[in-house]
Amino acid sequence: MGSKTDTKDTSPQVEAFIRVFRAVIVLAVGALVAYFVWHNVTAPDAKFPFKLGLDLAGGSHLVYEADVSKIDPAEVPELMAVLRDVIERRINVFGVSEPIIQVEESSFAAEEKSHRLVVELPGVTDVEAAVAEIGRTPLLEFKLMDAEAVIAQEQAENLRKNASGTGAIIGNVSVNGESVDTLDPYTDTGLTGRYLASAALEFAGGQSGQLANEPLVAITFTDEGGKLFEEITRDNVGQQLAIFLDGEIISAPRINEAISGGRATISGGFTPDEARELAQNLNFGALPVPINLASTQTIDATLGAGVINQTLIAGLVGFGIIALFLMTWYRVPGLIAAVALLLYILMNLAIFQLIPVTLTAAGLAGFVLSLGMAVDANVLVFERMKEEFRSGKGSREAATEGFTRAWGAIRDGNVTGLISAVILFWFGTAMIKGFALVLGIGIIISVMSAIVLTRTLLIALPNVKRDDAGLWPYLLGTGLIKK
């Protein structure tokens, strides 16, 4: 940290040289960081360009809610991962550069835990097309059908239809004491599209129950799915296994015997084109759980460009006023604080590029705000230093003393600031997370820049006392005019 300069066997000249040398190194490193940032902004093939959030770059943000109500909670994380992969494959077909697809859980604060899939598509502003493309991912489910219940429901409906013509009203219709309206004739088997290995278009050879040359989709299950399929068919011979595509029943073949080998066919009066498309979509992956679009956001790219320009101007103006203020009030230490603030800006920008931090409108605003906050550590130190300097200590001693004594306040104040940044990060949507990250990084760097940069630069200055002759005592004082 550059504080142990006072070893006995070095002469004052060597010490002075070391102090100035350290200050020069600090400035040189600052220049390197500046070059790094500049290179990454201007070079066309830069390795670490700034990463702009959707609200700045333009694009679509979609949030899907996954319906996991019928799934064993222990299996949910795995299913969500499968869901993520399936959607990612689907989006890659769509040709979006750098899409972000994330699984998200609602917070513990919510009453019911829900699972979401967040899809970010930079550059895509036609949200309808994007949603349609994602929506083409089929949801395939196999359910056991209770034929009696289905028939009962159909009959009840017929009864009602006939009755409506006569003016009579049919209330409750029940089978074995249960109202048919509440009967759910379909039971989940757990076999869904997630167990699918591949699908292909075939034409029926005209066996029993199938028309000759009817287009079919032949599916092959994964090993696990094949076993499950065999189990289901073995245990339920004689029943009907309904095949649901996107929540609609497409066929319900009768199970004649246990089927091993992990293959099945779906027939449902497809045209050849329909069957080909279904096979293709199934190959990209079928949804393991149903999903619903919960929220969408689309931002035009021109909006973002304007925001960046305006915030840049605000940042420059803000920096200018703050630097001017510091130099007027704290004179030379103020100039050093302004240099430290410039280095603070550069280091932040470099870290934004390196991590990379996704920059949003709120994040940029937070960064401008942090310029005002970042000088706080310096101000704390300078005020302490001023007190020591006035009490007759040499300026260098006053500076080191100032750092020591201001440390408690700097630490406590910034830790609480960091705490709210962490909580903000947790609270936030993607855009707010960017802001929280900017704020948190800013706090850490501002403390570092105060205790390393400002300190190194400050102790490289000549050591004078308040009553000494010359310009330095004035330059190291504070206030507008007085000594």
Added chain:
Amino acid sequence: MPIIRNRKLFLAIGALIVLTSGAIVAIFGLKPSIDFTGGTLTEVRYGTMPEQSAIEGVLHESALENSAIRESSGEFGTSYIVTTKTLTVEEQKDLGEKLTKLGSDASIIRTTSVGPVIGEEMKSKAYWAIGAVLIVTVIYVAFAFVGIGKPVSSWIYGSFTVLVLFHDILVPIAVMSLLGYFWGLEVDVLFVTALLTILGYSVNDTIVIFDRVREKLVQNRIEHRKKIQEPGGIEHDEITYTITRPFADLVGEAVSETMPRSINTSLTVLFALLALYFFGSAVTQTFALVLIAGLFAGAYSSIFIASPLLVAYAEWQAKRAVANQK
């Protein structure tokens, strides 16, 4: 120290600020945005703005009468912001097409659609986040100031820090309430972000003063060591302190010595925020305004409320101790 001497006045002003702000929020309320209520927002930029009645006509046609229309202007030109109930993607497209036909050079610059469930969750998350900051702050300050001992315990420092924070966020909330009532500005996620930022910043301000009080206490105390003989032959030192000067004086000095720092830091932050407000993007203008309100509230409270409260509490405690002895 005039601030400590006139503490009753400054505390009364503080109470008045809190009451007025509370009354404003109670009377005018806050307008939650679709971030919390759910709904669809469409912003359409026009080269030449159509009449508002034309927009109303389109909404009527689409059976979306219960919608809000607001004009906006920023670096991207002039636009209308239309807020409707949550629309499906098809409905969004349909509405967008109708709206862009109304004026020349029109384009949709953003569409945000939030389902009601997500809005509801965001709302509870916002309350949790603010609550969490407050609780964590009490605990952190209490621990950072542990061992500060007499006359005021470290938990009181923590509690007062948080008490003052209520004041600090109530003021910007009241400002937002007025902005909402008169200009139709809505409370969105960015507003909650601003509040959380104010919390973090204000704590810092108060802590710097309390830190100086702590230092003053350490400088002005006499240590008493007493050997305590515990049963079983164990001996340990019990250390107690007496403070040599009146607590009120110490707090007064702490406030006046930290005053230049408080003012200067508030100024630099104010400069940054003013730059953001006047030169920054329209997107973050309200955000800057809310932060400015919070900055003033925070600066006032840490100087004029937090420290006088400490003194008032110490006095009350002393009185009670005397009463108990009688």
